[in-house]
Amino acid sequence: MIKALTLLNDKRVRDWIYQIALVVALVGLTVFFVRNASENMVKAGIASGFDFLWRNSGIDVPFVLTDYTRASPIIDLFWVGVVNTLLVTAVALVLATALGFIVGIARLSSHWLLSTIAGAYIEFVRNIPLLFFVLFWYFGVIAALPAPRDSVNVFGVAFLNNRGLTIPLPDAPANFRWALAAILLSWLAHALVSVWARRRKDRTGQDAPMLAIGLVLIVIVPALAATWASLATRWDIPVLRGFNYRGGFVIIPEFVALLAALVTYTAGFIAEIVRGGIQAVPHGQVEAASALGLRPGRILRLVTIPQALRVMIPPLTNQYLNVLKNSSFGAAIAYPDVVSLFMGSALNNTGQAIEIIAMTLAVYLVIGLAVSAFMNWYNARIALVTR
Amino acid sequence: MKTMILTAAATVAMGASLASAQQLAPSPTLDAIKARGHIECGVHLGLPGFSFADDKGEWTGLDVDYCKALAAAVLGDAKKVKFTPTSVQQRWPILQSGQVDLLSRNSTITFSRNASLGLNFQGINFYEGQTFIVRKATNAKSAADLDGASVCVAAGSTEEKNASDWFLERNLKVTITNFQKNDDAIAAYDAGRCDAYTAGVGALAGQRAKLKVPGDHVILTQPISNDPQGPVTRWGDERWQLVVRWVLNGTIAAEMLGVTSANVDQMKASSKNSEVRRLLGAEGNFGATMGLSNDWMYNAIKQVGNYGESFERTVGMGSGLKLERGQNQLWTKGGLLFTPPFQ
Numbered sequence: 001m002i003k004a005l006t007l008l009n010d011k012r013v014r015d016w017i018y019q020i021a022l023v024v025a026l027v028g029l030t031v032f033f034v035r036n037a038s039e040n041m042v043k044a045g046i047a048s049g050f051d052f053l054w055r056n057s058g059i060d061v062p063f064v065l066t067d068y069t070r071a072s073p074i075i076d077l078f079w080v081g082v083v084n085t086l087l088v089t090a091v092a093l094v095l096a097t098a099l100g101f102i103v104g105i106a107r108l109s110s111h112w113l114l115s116t117i118a119g120a121y122i123e124f125v126r127n128i129p130l131l132f133f134v135l136f137w138y139f140g141v142i143a144a145l146p147a148p149r150d151s152v153n154v155f156g157v158a159f160l161n162n163r164g165l166t167i168p169l170p171d172a173p174a175n176f177r178w179a180l181a182a183i184l185l186s187w188l189a190h191a192l193v194s195v196w197a198r199r200r201k202d203r204t205g206q207d208a209p210m211l212a213i214g215l216v217l218i219v220i221v222p223a224l225a226a227t228w229a230s231l232a233t234r235w236d237i238p239v240l241r242g243f244n245y246r247g248g249f250v251i252i253p254e255f256v257a258l259l260a261a262l263v264t265y266t267a268g269f270i271a272e273i274v275r276g277g278i279q280a281v282p283h284g285q286v287e288a289a290s291a292l293g294l295r296p297g298r299i300l301r302l303v304t305i306p307q308a309l310r311v312m313i314p315p316l317t318n319q320y321l322n323v324l325k326n327s328s329f330g331a332a333i334a335y336p337d338v339v340s341l342f343m344g345s346a347l348n349n350t351g352q353a354i355e356i357i358a359m360t361l362a363v364y365l366v367i368g369l370a371v372s373a374f375m376n377w378y379n380a381r382i383a384l385v386t387r
Numbered sequence: 388m389k390t391m392i393l394t395a396a397a398t399v400a401m402g403a404s405l406a407s408a409q410q411l412a413p414s415p416t417l418d419a420i421k422a423r424g425h426i427e428c429g430v431h432l433g434l435p436g437f438s439f440a441d442d443k444g445e446w447t448g449l450d451v452d453y454c455k456a457l458a459a460a461v462l463g464d465a466k467k468v469k470f471t472p473t474s475v476q477q478r479w480p481i482l483q484s485g486q487v488d489l490l491s492r493n494s495t496i497t498f499s500r501n502a503s504l505g506l507n508f509q510g511i512n513f514y515e516g517q518t519f520i521v522r523k524a525t526n527a528k529s530a531a532d533l534d535g536a537s538v539c540v541a542a543g544s545t546e547e548k549n550a551s552d553w554f555l556e557r558n559l560k561v562t563i564t565n566f567q568k569n570d571d572a573i574a575a576y577d578a579g580r581c582d583a584y585t586a587g588v589g590a591l592a593g594q595r596a597k598l599k600v601p602g603d604h605v606i607l608t609q610p611i612s613n614d615p616q617g618p619v620t621r622w623g624d625e626r627w628q629l630v631v632r633w634v635l636n637g638t639i640a641a642e643m644l645g646v647t648s649a650n651v652d653q654m655k656a657s658s659k660n661s662e663v664r665r666l667l668g669a670e671g672n673f674g675a676t677m678g679l680s681n682d683w684m685y686n687a688i689k690q691v692g693n694y695g696e697s698f699e700r701t702v703g704m705g706s707g708l709k710l711e712r713g714q715n716q717l718w719t720k721g722g723l724l725f726t727p728p729f730q
Contacts, residue, residue, distance in 0.1 A: 138575075
């Protein structure tokens with residue numbers, strides 16, 4: 001007894017007790033909430049549990065990249081939504097970063113017109129709600145495109161109208177799998193060759209002809225593989241019948257509109273981050289570099305950008321996470337993302353709000369954490385190494 | 388002897404407690420309504436003829452009228468009702484979580500909503516049939532002509548599934564595009580995104596007015612489904628469900644019995660029909676049985692009118708929608724409406 005009491009005088013023991021008590025309380029609270037909710041739901045006659053995921057979905061989706069059909073279970077509908085969310089997020093990230101860099105650098109330009117236009121764009125974008133952008137692009141895109149009968153004909157194989165861009169689809173994808181494997185192998189080879197070339201340069205000071213190697217491995221081999229695959233495959237070419245083109249794959253206008261909205265909106269914010277990052281590099285660095293005889297292009301590439309990136313990465317991570325979360329605005333214009341499909345159609349058909357909302361939250365959480373983890377890793381990699 | 392005294396005492400006590408207050412099943416919903424002084428009624432976001440707020444914020448429509456009649460029956464005043472507009476996706480959670488006392492928003496009765504969402508449909512106040520609106524230029528005469536078309540629809544509605552099932556069964560291919568709200572789907576249809584928009588005949592009659600040029604569009608006459616719609620409550624609280632069910636029955640019975648807002652005073656005073664007398668509280672204690680005042684249906688009919696009056700004013704010939712009674716006529720006149728007797 002006495003011994004136990006003296007143990008309490010030890011700060012480490014006390015800390016442990018507090019920690020354990022906190023964990024027990026948290027677990028207890030969670031268990032209480034879950035049990036309370038499920039008991040009340042049973043009382044209110046609301047179905048619960050995750051069985052519904054294996055029930056037939058019966059929901060038609062106009063934009064599917066997996067092998068989902070309306071006869072598939074609801075869990076497949078969920079994956080369709082996740083894939084569509086990832087697709088629009090990934091493409092928007094790349095394009096928004098590119099556009100943001102261009103606008104941000106234009107903002108710093110000494111050319112008056114260029115920097116004023118960039119400045120006006122940034123101010124305009126940052127002061128307008130995203131929903132407006134989404135609807136503006138959506139009705140803009142639909143209004144700008146012709147009806148199916150007057151489609152824009154792209155070489156007789158692809159057709160653009162207000163139902164989307166209908167593109168041909170290969171009948172058998174096997175050839176494309178081989179082509180994809182060849183492309184990935186050739187890119188891997190390029191990565192290995194460049195590592196070898198850098199080591200050799202460190203050792204002997206000799207340059208390898210990396211430009212030529214890169215051209216062959218990154219451009220020519222993949223181009224050949226893709227050409228071979230598309231020539232060796234029979235294509236399902238869309239034809240106009242009745243209301244619209246039949247066959248092929250349709251890139252829906254909702255995707256284009258949401259993508260355009262996310263890119264133009266986020267680019268405004270990224271541009272400011274880029275400008276801030278570049279301006280954060282002390283001017284003395286640039287002067288020192290030019291005193292050493294570096295040319296402006298190399299100063300930008302070797303001195304300014306590496307230091308600017310360190311400032312830019314953390315706020316850029318925030319913007320990337322915003323793109324992911326903002327992609328849920330697609331629900332406003334019928335883009336079949338996870339919110340629209342799973343929290344819209346599936347929730348209404350099954351009524352299992354708690355499970356469905358929890359799963360949707362988990363999707364955003366997992367993707368968001370993955371994006372942050374990648375950005376943190378990248379940030380650590382480019383961080384200033386002090387010796 | 389002791390036993391006898393005890394038994395007598397118990398009997399007296401039992402009698403006294405029975406006499407002191409009429410025993411009613413507990414009803415938390417009714418108690419809450421009486422305490423707060425108004426009914427919380429969930430309605431559609433904006434569907435002309437059914438639930439629609441004008442520029443002064445006054446709600447009108449068939450579904451709105453039902454809630455007003457309910458307020459008149461429960462609280463004696465048809466104005467004591469607060470309307471909460473709900474989207475297709477919000478409606479069930481709002482009802483399940485107790486934010487509204489009931490939904491009256493042209494929602495279709497289905498098995499799974501009844502069986503696994505914890506919802507009870509308390510009767511039918513509108514027999515709806517789903518159809519399509521298309522541009523006149525498409526020359527489509529029936530839904531079967533829509534092969535290959537794009538159809539705009541509200542996600543999670545019965546229309547979404549009806550349309551999908553109907554075309555699948557007939558081996559026709561349509562592209563269904565799901566919007567969050569009916570209004571979004573209509574706007575996209577109007578902008579040319581879809582060849583057709585689908586909803587009920589009654590709903591479309593009102594929604595048509597939202598199009599830029601309503602005259603360029605035509606509503607296909609053949610419905611592809613039968614969608615009975617009516618007020619919805621959550622599971623539990625039987626007495627509240629009883630009230631919701633019988634106020635609806637009461638408005639239909641009133642039309643059946645020829646009781647209108649104009650003649651309700653005279654009918655109550657001098658009708659020789661005992662069902663009329665029971666309905667209006669001149670005889671029996673039907674209102675009190677449910678914990679309401681005995682003139683519950685008198686108030687509802689006096690202030691809002693019977694079902695037929697409400698129908699004509701909101702969606703029928705007295706409104707902009709000009710819908711025929713059709714299936715929503717009394718069964719005695721060739722329709723489907725009927726009510727169990729007030730006996």
